[in-house]
Amino acid sequence: MKKLFRYGVEETMKIENESIYAVVIDCGTVITNDTLAAINDLRHIDVQLQLVRNGQDPVDIFNGHLDEILTGYYAQEVEYLLAKKPFGLTHKFTIDLDGVLVLSGGDKLFLTIDAGEAAFTNLDIARPLSYVKAYTLPSNGVQSPIACVKSHSINNGDIDIDMELGDNVQKITAALDFTAPYATSAKAKFSNNVTVLGDGGYERSLPKEALEAENIMMFDDNPESDVNQLVVFKAKDRVLHGAKIKARLTQAADGLARIIVKSYKNI
Structure with a gap:
C-alpha cells in the first residue's frame, strides 16, 4: 500500500486487507537547485498510526511528532541514526513495528501525516523532487504482538x-x-x-x-x-x-x- 501526501496538508492513508511489519515515510527533500535539503527539525512532521479492528474503538499504535516516534522506537540504537540518514535526495524514515499486524475483514489501519516544510532546511516544496510518500512493508508472518509508542x-x-x-x-x-x-x-x-x-x-x-x-x-x-x-x-x-x-x-x-x-x- 502506498500514498502520495503533500507538504503542509494533513492527509490520511487507509490500509486494509494486508499483513505488515513496518511503515515508511519517504520525504523527497530538495532546495531550489535540486540538491538535498538537510533535516532541520522533525518535530514539524506529525504522524499518527491508528488501528480500528472490525468497528471497535480505535487504538493508537503511535501518535506524535516524527522525532519523538523515532526516539521511542530507536533511542540509543543505530537504527535511530539510519532512520535520519539521507538517501540520494530523500529521507526515508522506517518505523518497524517489531512484529506482524494482520488486517482482515473489517479491520482498518489509518496513517495520518502532516509534514511541515520547516522539517527540512530551505526546502522548496514547489520542486517536483520535493514530496511526501508513505508505504507499508508487507509480511508473510502471522499476527503477533507489535511495538507501540x-x-x-x-x-x-x-x-x-x-x-x-x-x-x-x-x-x-x-x-x-x-x-x-x-x-x-x-x-x-x-x-x-x-x-x-x-x-x-x-x-x-x-x-x-x-x-x-x-x-x-x-x-x-x-x-x-x-x-x-x-x-x-x-x-x-x-x-x-x-x-x-x-x-x-x-x-x-x-x-x-x-x-x-x-x-x-x-x-
Missing part, C-alpha cells in the same frame, strides 16, 4: 517526575531536549537518582552518572555518536508490568519534554 508529557514547569507508564513495557526514554545532545543541552537534566518501579517488587534506582555511563555503552558499535536522549529502562529478558518512573530534574522542564514508552501489545 506512547509519549507522556512532563508538565511545563515541573521539576519532579512521578508517572505511571503501564504494562508490557520494553523501553522508557527521557526525551528532555530535542534540539541538542544530552551532555551539552542547556535544558533540564536529571539531578540525582532515576527510579523505575514495576510489579513483583521490581525496583531499579541509578544515580544519574551511572545512567549516563550506561547510555554511552549502548552505542558501543558507533562510539562517535552523541547521547541525545537517555534510556532509563530497557528490558532484557522480559517486559515490565505496572511500570512507574520517579526522578527529579535540575530545573523546570519545558513544554516539549517527554517520557516516551515503548511497549508491546496484542491488538
Whole structure:
C-alpha cells in the first residue's frame, strides 16, 4: 500500500486487507537547485498510526511528532541514526513495528501525516523532487504482538517526575531536549537518582552518572555518536508490568519534554 501526501496538508492513508511489519515515510527533500535539503527539525512532521479492528474503538499504535516516534522506537540504537540518514535526495524514515499486524475483514489501519516544510532546511516544496510518500512493508508472518509508542508529557514547569507508564513495557526514554545532545543541552537534566518501579517488587534506582555511563555503552558499535536522549529502562529478558518512573530534574522542564514508552501489545 502506498500514498502520495503533500507538504503542509494533513492527509490520511487507509490500509486494509494486508499483513505488515513496518511503515515508511519517504520525504523527497530538495532546495531550489535540486540538491538535498538537510533535516532541520522533525518535530514539524506529525504522524499518527491508528488501528480500528472490525468497528471497535480505535487504538493508537503511535501518535506524535516524527522525532519523538523515532526516539521511542530507536533511542540509543543505530537504527535511530539510519532512520535520519539521507538517501540520494530523500529521507526515508522506517518505523518497524517489531512484529506482524494482520488486517482482515473489517479491520482498518489509518496513517495520518502532516509534514511541515520547516522539517527540512530551505526546502522548496514547489520542486517536483520535493514530496511526501508513505508505504507499508508487507509480511508473510502471522499476527503477533507489535511495538507501540506512547509519549507522556512532563508538565511545563515541573521539576519532579512521578508517572505511571503501564504494562508490557520494553523501553522508557527521557526525551528532555530535542534540539541538542544530552551532555551539552542547556535544558533540564536529571539531578540525582532515576527510579523505575514495576510489579513483583521490581525496583531499579541509578544515580544519574551511572545512567549516563550506561547510555554511552549502548552505542558501543558507533562510539562517535552523541547521547541525545537517555534510556532509563530497557528490558532484557522480559517486559515490565505496572511500570512507574520517579526522578527529579535540575530545573523546570519545558513544554516539549517527554517520557516516551515503548511497549508491546496484542491488538
